[in-house]
Amino acid sequence: MAETDPLLVSLQPLVAQLNADYARAIDDDRLEDWPEFFAEQCLYSITSTDNQRQGYPGGLMYADSKGMLQDRVAALREANIYERQSYRHLVGLPALLGETDGVVRVETPFLVVRIMRDGRMDLFATGRYLDAIVEEAGALRFRERIVVCDSSRIDTLLALPL
Amino acid sequence: MAETDPLLVSLQPLVAQLNADYARAIDDDRLEDWPEFFAEQCLYSITSTDNQRQGYPGGLMYADSKGMLQDRVAALREANIYERQSYRHLVGLPALLGETDGVVRVETPFLVVRIMRDGRMDLFATGRYLDAIVEEAGALRFRERIVVCDSSRIDTLLALPL
Amino acid sequence: MAETDPLLVSLQPLVAQLNADYARAIDDDRLEDWPEFFAEQCLYSITSTDNQRQGYPGGLMYADSKGMLQDRVAALREANIYERQSYRHLVGLPALLGETDGVVRVETPFLVVRIMRDGRMDLFATGRYLDAIVEEAGALRFRERIVVCDSSRIDTLLALPL
Secondary structure: OOOOOHHHHOOHHHHHHHHHHHHHHHHOOOHHHHHHHEEEEEEEEEEEHHHHHOOOOOOOEEEOOHHHHHHHHHHHHHHOOOOOOEEEEEEOOOEEEEEEOOEEEEEEEEEEEEEOOOOOEEEEEEEEEEEEEEEEOOEEEEEEEEEEEOOOOOOOOOOOOO | OOOOOHHHHOOHHHHHHHHHHHHHHHHOOOHHHHHHHEEEEEEEEEEEHHHHHOOOOOOOEEEOOHHHHHHHHHHHHHHOOOOOOEEEEEEOOOEEEEEEOOEEEEEEEEEEEEEOOOOOEEEEEEEEEEEEEEEEOOEEEEEEEEEEEOOOOOOOOOOOOO | OOOOOHHHHOOHHHHHHHHHHHHHHHHOOOHHHHHHHEEEEEEEEEEEHHHHHOOOOOOOEEEOOHHHHHHHHHHHHHHOOOOOOEEEEEEOOOEEEEEEOOEEEEEEEEEEEEEOOOOOEEEEEEEEEEEEEEEEOOEEEEEEEEEEEOOOOOOOOOOOOO
8 A cells, every 4th residue: 555654755756856857858869868867877878568477587778877878879979960850758656665775766657659750740659767766966876767668569679768 | 627636636656556557457457456456345337438528427447346347458468379460558637526434536547559569550449547545454446446438439359457 | 957946946846837728718718717827928930940940930820918828818719709629738747947036947848739629639730849937926827938940731720828
């Protein structure tokens, strides 16, 4: 049942702000800012519910340091020399799950719409973020963000972080 | 115009958390946890804007006790012996409407995406929750949750709560 | 990176409530209430990312006073004599950007689903609200709300505010 630890719930506005800033950086195509949402020691991966259920750790994207995230952005920039589609993240209400030793566990649903150059829109992805959030240098940052897509039919040439 | 009763608005994080937990229980297929979001004496129904406008009280699902919700879950479990599609709830920002005698009225929009086994996604439902929320045993619970779907074209063999 | 000014973040619940009330007024077809979300001196416009990028100030709708917003509603009421489709706004988590002299800058993503009379649903619009919010007569109001649609393919006979 719903945990209603008041201390935990008091983090709702901060976690909402973190998620809003994160989504905005990606949708504004400020990909270079994206690694800054992570702690120095971090884990980021994109996987699917099916993969996760079957115990395959691998996913569509995997990084275990901020440097790897920066490399990924550089690779995306190099690959995307043409004008491309844009995306809109709709991040749902975060569910705060618990806190241990300064690490806050949060699960947050998301939906991403893709907007093609000609204006057409489609549902690109839905899923949930499984996060471990810490405070570092006065700001909340992701120590872990596991992106679990609901559908396994995700573009393997993923042109953006989720 | 927007009510900005500070006491009421201070409930925003708690109501956000309640909604996040609720949606998560359903999307994680933890249906047995779902009745626990309701007060012992409760009202849950799923209807549509058209039905509501025409004064038909009936809807697609109706329960007026926690026991009926539990029965509903048992029936769903029995019916769904095959692997099925999954769902993703995106719950919007709650609008706190007022508080009387410890009962908080809230209206919250939602959108549900259905993910088929082959990975296809479609818009399954949109609508709003009309809630009466109370505190019971230290947690917020729904005394009433009326789910008003925007479209009348909702699957009558609804395989999940909304 | 994410600003985590605690004073600013403390506005999250208030800004969430304002956005929830705003979306609800439109989706409930209470258009006459819509101008009341704005300050007396205000700017409202609907434009697209492409228009904005190319420096075209013009957009699909433009109003620089509450009176113009009221005129717009009157015109919509006159034009829409037939039963029409309905809409559902899903407003994402607000990103609070900063505060200067009592004016709070906020960016908030949104998604609008259109529900046709026969029950069909489609993605109608996605985008972001660029807001300047002030307190007026004890309530938060928009001094500016620039609606930037992601797609340029927006119905030019827009039958509702966004």
